[in-house]
Amino acid sequence: MTDADDTRPTPRRRRVEWVIGGLLVVVLAVEIILIWPDLSESVQNLGDLEWGWVAAAVVASLASMSSFARVQRCLLGVADVHVRQRQSLAVTFASNSMSVTLPGGPVLATTFTYRQTRLWGASPVVATWQLVMAGVLQAIGLALVGLAGALLVGAKTNPFSLIFTFGGLCAFLVVAQYAASRPDALEGVGITALRGFNALRKKPPLTGVRQWKHIVNQMSAVRMDRRDTARAFGWSLFNWIADASCLAFACYAVGAHPGFAGLAVAYAAGNAAGSAIPLLPAGLGVMDAVLVPALTASGMTGAEAVSAIVVYRLVSFLLMAAIGWIVFAARFRGAQQQGDEGPDLEPLWRRGT
Numbered sequence: 001m002t003d004a005d006d007t008r009p010t011p012r013r014r015r016v017e018w019v020i021g022g023l024l025v026v027v028l029a030v031e032i033i034l035i036w037p038d039l040s041e042s043v044q045n046l047g048d049l050e051w052g053w054v055a056a057a058v059v060a061s062l063a064s065m066s067s068f069a070r071v072q073r074c075l076l077g078v079a080d081v082h083v084r085q086r087q088s089l090a091v092t093f094a095s096n097s098m099s100v101t102l103p104g105g106p107v108l109a110t111t112f113t114y115r116q117t118r119l120w121g122a123s124p125v126v127a128t129w130q131l132v133m134a135g136v137l138q139a140i141g142l143a144l145v146g147l148a149g150a151l152l153v154g155a156k157t158n159p160f161s162l163i164f165t166f167g168g169l170c171a172f173l174v175v176a177q178y179a180a181s182r183p184d185a186l187e188g189v190g191i192t193a194l195r196g197f198n199a200l201r202k203k204p205p206l207t208g209v210r211q212w213k214h215i216v217n218q219m220s221a222v223r224m225d226r227r228d229t230a231r232a233f234g235w236s237l238f239n240w241i242a243d244a245s246c247l248a249f250a251c252y253a254v255g256a257h258p259g260f261a262g263l264a265v266a267y268a269a270g271n272a273a274g275s276a277i278p279l280l281p282a283g284l285g286v287m288d289a290v291l292v293p294a295l296t297a298s299g300m301t302g303a304e305a306v307s308a309i310v311v312y313r314l315v316s317f318l319l320m321a322a323i324g325w326i327v328f329a330a331r332f333r334g335a336q337q338q339g340d341e342g343p344d345l346e347p348l349w350r351r352g353t
Contacts, residue, residue: 057315065320069088093324114131117130141237149267247316256299273290288309291309
């Protein structure tokens, strides 16, 4: 038997592919139905869209995806795993589509990204470290966007609070840089904080300590200097800024002009809520429920807020997901994967001592 015969799809494999494809169509259809009420409520405002701003929103969303791919390249480059931007961008698009459209998408996307980095030559430790550090940098970047918005809001309402908020922002940046460059130094601080938190919850003192040590070990697997940290964090922060710009351009597209400070706070709060309560893919429902009143408080009407969120979702969610599945079908469908292994990230979500 030749190698070609070994790689030829079997009838059983074809049936599995058809079943998976059918399930994907069903999931996408259900998600479209879920957001249809918002679409129907804002149809009048959508009829008067300024398409130049819609195009700007698309460019901003593409820039957000590209910057996240660059974060991945920066982190892997620290460990001497060098990949091209188009390779990293393809994985970013494909994993994003998995994460926001499939049941259990974040887990599937993480495993997919891990396997691709392994195929690029990363060791299991480096591949897992890259995933952990990317998540840490993302969390820090989102917090910084929220702090920047709070800084501007505070400057308007109470000029004296500007000094204290700016001081807190600088301290936050110093701590973030130190944590990224020397994660092992966080072990003692984290354990002390966990003991205090466990005492408040009346839990055993060592609850969560093993998981925290595991996270620190993953973060410490590869040492980053200040230059590498600054470059990776800069792209990670730009990822949030570009996505927030997509939301801002969506607001401009429906004729609204929210304040920058209120928009930054609304964006950070919406993303934080969507991540903390992952009821639906991409934070659908939860994130939107936070964004609507937050955008209204920033100077928009309720109808404008709903319309802007619909435009934002159509671009950052549906369009990016569609592009991602096209990329997946073109580059990764049927590609050989490296075993059934996945990243060693269990302690990030498993409870216990």
